[in-house]
Structure formats: C-alpha cells, structure tokens
Amino acid sequence: MIQTASLCKSFGKCTALNGLSFSADNGSVTGLIGPNGCGKTTTLRLIAGLLRPGSGRVLVDGVDPANDPLAARRLMGALTDGLGNYPRLTTREHLWYFGQLRGMSRVELESRTRYLLDLFDMNEIADRRAVGFSQGERMKLALARAMINDPPNILLDEPANGLDVHSTRALRSLLERLRDTGKCIVLCSHLMTEISLVCDKVVVVTHGRVAAQGSPADLMLVGNARTLEEAFMGLTS
Amino acid sequence: MSTHPWFVIFRKEVRDGLRDGRSLFSSLIFCWLGPLLVGVLWRQPTALALLPAFLIITAFTGAMNIANDAMAGERERGSLEPLLMNPVTSSDLLLGKFLATGAFSLSCVVLTLLFALAVLLVTPLGGRMHASSLLWMLMVMLPLVPFAAGIDLLICTFAQTPKEGNSWLSVALLAPMLIGILAEFFPVRLRAATAVIPLLGQQRMLSALTRGELPHFGWLLSSGVCTVLIGAAALMATTRLLRNEKVIFGR
Numbered sequence A: 001m002i003q004t005a006s007l008c009k010s011f012g013k014c015t016a017l018n019g020l021s022f023s024a025d026n027g028s029v030t031g032l033i034g035p036n037g038c039g040k041t042t043t044l045r046l047i048a049g050l051l052r053p054g055s056g057r058v059l060v061d062g063v064d065p066a067n068d069p070l071a072a073r074r075l076m077g078a079l080t081d082g083l084g085n086y087p088r089l090t091t092r093e094h095l096w097y098f099g100q101l102r103g104m105s106r107v108e109l110e111s112r113t114r115y116l117l118d119l120f121d122m123n124e125i126a127d128r129r130a131v132g133f134s135q136g137e138r139m140k141l142a143l144a145r146a147m148i149n150d151p152p153n154i155l156l157d158e159p160a161n162g163l164d165v166h167s168t169r170a171l172r173s174l175l176e177r178l179r180d181t182g183k184c185i186v187l188c189s190h191l192m193t194e195i196s197l198v199c200d201k202v203v204v205v206t207h208g209r210v211a212a213q214g215s216p217a218d219l220m221l222v223g224n225a226r227t228l229e230e231a232f233m234g235l236t237s
Numbered sequence B: 001m002s003t004h005p006w007f008v009i010f011r012k013e014v015r016d017g018l019r020d021g022r023s024l025f026s027s028l029i030f031c032w033l034g035p036l037l038v039g040v041l042w043r044q045p046t047a048l049a050l051l052p053a054f055l056i057i058t059a060f061t062g063a064m065n066i067a068n069d070a071m072a073g074e075r076e077r078g079s080l081e082p083l084l085m086n087p088v089t090s091s092d093l094l095l096g097k098f099l100a101t102g103a104f105s106l107s108c109v110v111l112t113l114l115f116a117l118a119v120l121l122v123t124p125l126g127g128r129m130h131a132s133s134l135l136w137m138l139m140v141m142l143p144l145v146p147f148a149a150g151i152d153l154l155i156c157t158f159a160q161t162p163k164e165g166n167s168w169l170s171v172a173l174l175a176p177m178l179i180g181i182l183a184e185f186f187p188v189r190l191r192a193a194t195a196v197i198p199l200l201g202q203q204r205m206l207s208a209l210t211r212g213e214l215p216h217f218g219w220l221l222s223s224g225v226c227t228v229l230i231g232a233a234a235l236m237a238t239t240r241l242l243r244n245e246k247v248i249f250g251r
Helices: A040-047 A069-074 A091-101 A106-119 A135-146 A165-180 A192-198 A216-222 A228-236 B005-019 B021-040 B047-077 B080-084 B090-122 B133-141 B144-158 B162-185 B200-210 B217-241
Strands: A002-011 A014-024 A028-033 A055-060 A076-079 A153-157 A184-188 A201-206 A209-214
Touching: A002 A040, A014 A028, A014 A040, A014 A055, A014 A184, A014 A201, A014 A209, A028 A040, A028 A165, A028 A192, A040 A055, A040 A153, A040 A184, A069 A076, A076 A135, A091 A106, A091 A135, A091 B005, A106 A135, A135 A153, A135 A165, A135 B080, A165 A184, A165 A192, A192 A228, A201 A216, A201 A228, A209 A216, A209 A228, A216 A228, B005 B021, B005 B047, B005 B090, B021 B047, B021 B090, B047 B080, B047 B090, B047 B133, B047 B144, B047 B162, B047 B200, B080 B090, B090 B133, B090 B144, B090 B217, B133 B144, B133 B200, B133 B217, B144 B162, B144 B217, B162 B200, B200 B217
Parallel strands: A028 A184, A028 A201, A076 A153, A153 A184
Antiparallel strands: A002 A014, A002 A055, A201 A209
C-alpha cells in the first residue's frame, strides 16, 4: 500500500508538487493522470526515495522512503519513463542483474526468469542483446525487470508507450492478474482508454495537487461526461 | 546465498566493457602505440624517455571509456534512475563501477608493460634498460590506477551524455600528457616534496627507471599513498554527488 500525505516538492522557484495526497491500495490499480509537467514523475521519484520531499510524507507499506530508502525500494519495482535497458546485455542478463541487486539467489532467479520470460512471451529474445530491440520488446524487458523479485508494490510510468495492440492487451491482462494477486499498482499514463479500462481508482493531478479522485465511473459522473477523457478535460481546464 | 551488490555491479560493468568492442580497441591502441614508438626510435638516445608519458596516459585512457559509459552512459540511456531504484547504496554502486574502471586501467597498464617487454627483447634497448625495471614501473604505476579511475568517474558524473563526458575527459587527459612532456624538457629533481605530487612523482620515478636508476623506497611509498588517497577522495566525492538529486536528474 502506498500513501502520500500533503506532499510538496519544489525545484528552485518551480513548484512541482503542492500538497499532493492520495493512497493506492493493495489489490488495486491506481492511475495518476494529469497534463504534462503536473508532477506525476516527481511523485513516483518521491515514492522511490530518489527525491526528498520539501514537506509531507510518503509511506510504502508503512516504510517512509525519505528515512529508509533501501527498505522502501525492497518493497517496490518500478518502470521508469526512460526504460533504461543496456544495449550490450541480453534479456536474461538484465533480469539476473536486477534480481541479484535485489538480493535474489541463483535458484530463485532461475525460476523467476523462466516465469517472466513465459509471461511476457520473451523466450525468443531471452539470449539476444537488447541493442536491436523494438520499442515493445524494450518495454516488456523493462517491465519484467521491474517485477523480477515479485514486489508487492509496482510503479509504472507510461507502461503502454510504444506497445502494439497485442502487447497492450497482454499488459492489461497482466495488470489485472497482478491486481488479483493483491499487488498495489500505481500507473501513470496519458492514455485515457488504458486508464479507464484498467484502473480501479484514478487520481487527477493538476498544478501539483489532486484535482479529483475516484473510480473512472465516479469521475465521469462528477464531470458530467460520457468518457474519462471528457471528464479529464473538464477537471483540468 | 546472494552476491554483494558492489560485486554484481563490478561484474556487469566488466562484462559490458568487454563487449564494447570499439571502445576497447581505442584503449588498446594506446597500449601498443607507446612501446612501438620506443621500438621504432630505438637508435635515438632519448627513445626510452617516451615510455613514462605513454604509461601514465594509458592508465587514464584505459579507465576513461568504461568510466564514461558507467556514469554519463547510464544517464543518457536513462538507466541510472532504474538502477538507483534498487535497494543499493550509492557507495556500493560507485565501488562496483570504480573497481571495474580500475580493472580496465590496470589491464591497459600491464599490456603496455608487456609490449614494452617485447620491445626490450627484440631491440638493442634491452641493453640500456633491464627488463626487471618494468616490474618496478608496475609498482610505480599501481597507485595511479585508483587515481585515474576515481578522477575519470568524478569527471563523468557531471556529464549528461557520453559525448560531453569524452570532451571533459579529453581536457583532463591533457594533465598527464603535459606533465609527461614538460617533465622531460624541464626535468624537476625528484625529492620528497615533488614525489608526493600525483603524476609528477610517478613521471620522475619512471623516468629514472628508464635510466636504470631504482626509485627511493620512501618516495615510492609516500607518492603511492598520496596518489591513492586523492583517488579515494575523488571516489568519495562522486559517491556524495550521486546522493544529490540535482546530479542524478541533471537539474
């Protein structure tokens, strides 16, 4: 479970977050949506303990990443905006590298790698270097890497970027399966269709604070809109 | 049983570095270039004087490609952020990268000495400098390996891209080059005060070895300690920088 309370963060004179409060429950997918530069990525970085909040607090399963970033990071896997794969390492080597950094043993890594390669349909590229991967393959690799140690909390920054229809559907069913196993998933995306299809709860962020939150249906009701996109436009304009 | 994070990072960086064929090739050029020039110019009385400058430069060129990829490359690929999202301290992260950078630097120094050995064996230069001097040269060069690795990593921490990193590293490479060249034209006498100056101390001791003079043990020790300490200070500064969000995200 991830909770943020009155989270504020500034970079010089630029205020990125201005009292952001929301919670993401276990067994649910929480979508963070908002216009460009509204503070979504900054929020994920604060949750991961890569940034320290100016004020306010984050709790990841009761651990404050500002006080104990390593303990908080053990409880989460993250897909960042930049993906960040290594062109000269193979898919399997990527998974082992991140798994070993997370303290996994050889036996655990072997079974988990096999599982993730099957799950993401990556057996064909398991021993290929990442240098020639398509955007979809890069995304799947970064996703698998984020889930290598089966973390209870998963942060995803634009996970559907560059995925084809098949991979997008596979991602959607994966998120549903993860949710059903009790994971807490926080998802940032610009794709309203994705958000409305997969998220149980949506947090609309504008100017570094929460403009509205609730289920997609609730937001549409509040915004008197037929689609989440219409509701989003109404809430952020 | 899990492997220690610094070793996981070290192993990955070494593997990654060995697969970067172009960078590896460019580093290797420096390893044989110096000894080859010495061999070609063997008739010149000052031929062996080229060796110290090339040896010192090799320590830096051996470290620079891997240091650049390990810091500026991580940032450009966008892999620094996911890497830091693992439960790994910045000290472990840097230690792994530092040891890998040092391993490449040391390998290049050893290769240069092996090429120099070949030159001593096949040319009459073997009569002017005994092959055992190369072992002493390795002793003199050893402290420069952590120094070069620490300085190169520190420089690359500020670079946003490997291209920028290369520009700064090229400027930094001027220091050993200039010291190597100027010290031959304006010989500074080796004494306790000059021996402890990194690069200069090593250059003078290496130069003395090409003339068949063994370095003073006390100066070898004090020079080595000072050089290693500065390398360690550079590593600590880089570790601190990697905790700074402005440095991580380039703000």
